[in-house]
Amino acid sequence: MNTSTILLRRCSRISVNCLWTFSKLRGVRKSNITSSRTTLQNSATVGCMHNVGRQFSSVAETDSRLPLCESSDKDAEDVVTKNFKVIKNFINEEEEKSMLKEAETYLKRLRYEYDHWDNAIHGYRETEKSRWNDTNKAVLQRVRDAAFEPGVPQLVLVHVLDLAKDGYIKPHVDSVKFCGSTVTGLSLLSSSIMRLANEKDPKQWVNILLEPRSLYIMTGQARYDFTHEILKQEESIFHGKVIPRDRRISIMCRNEPT
Numbered sequence: 001m002n003t004s005t006i007l008l009r010r011c012s013r014i015s016v017n018c019l020w021t022f023s024k025l026r027g028v029r030k031s032n033i034t035s036s037r038t039t040l041q042n043s044a045t046v047g048c049m050h051n052v053g054r055q056f057s058s059v060a061e062t063d064s065r066l067p068l069c070e071s072s073d074k075d076a077e078d079v080v081t082k083n084f085k086v087i088k089n090f091i092n093e094e095e096e097k098s099m100l101k102e103a104e105t106y107l108k109r110l111r112y113e114y115d116h117w118d119n120a121i122h123g124y125r126e127t128e129k130s131r132w133n134d135t136n137k138a139v140l141q142r143v144r145d146a147a148f149e150p151g152v153p154q155l156v157l158v159h160v161l162d163l164a165k166d167g168y169i170k171p172h173v174d175s176v177k178f179c180g181s182t183v184t185g186l187s188l189l190s191s192s193i194m195r196l197a198n199e200k201d202p203k204q205w206v207n208i209l210l211e212p213r214s215l216y217i218m219t220g221q222a223r224y225d226f227t228h229e230i231l232k233q234e235e236s237i238f239h240g241k242v243i244p245r246d247r248r249i250s251i252m253c254r255n256e257p258t
């Protein structure tokens, strides 16, 4: 798969005019993408806080859960907590460095792109990789084992997306033509906030804090019925606190479309 397939995945169900270059991934990139195994340790299945009119009320929190998300309302939160999982510290710092090093060998040859044709991502460069060194292969296998049930056909290529400090991803749903029910991603380098919003009613939203070295697993309704985006620096506020954005690299695996 080359750059053209990534873009097509990203083309929005809504914005139909996808060029046949570089973007199958992001199916619905709307202007204005899990089956989760619960047995993994250190997994913080989003414990959420409603944020209505800046009155925070704690919901579904237990001592072992961190408030990794905030939401507009309970309905949105219910859907997302069932279909979106964050596993903190899925990889250690050494593994992070190793993934970065290998991704960087290719990324450094690319320029960050702005004003992209589909207006979907701002300030990014990306690639898809099938060959990884043995250390990183083992990490990716752990990712796949955590996200996909045994036997689920998966896309062989791993998507590497490098967002600059001022980069951001607009709301979209990954194309159902090019991507199956589950999207899983390792976040490297910088924290960021992923916002999921109900496609039919964007007032229903959930913000999820993605910390470096964490893994998210998005599936089902969160993948199909909610758009996802990575908030830009100016909007990167979580529970009233600024989450500084810096360069962020995500390493994503997906399953094949059904």
Ligand SMILES: O=C(O)CCC(=O)C(=O)O
Pocket: 010, 025, 026, 033, 161, 169, 174, 185, 228, 229, 230, 250
């Ligand atoms: O960077 C991420 O974690 C999400 C990327 C994304 O939304 C996409 O490639 O469609």
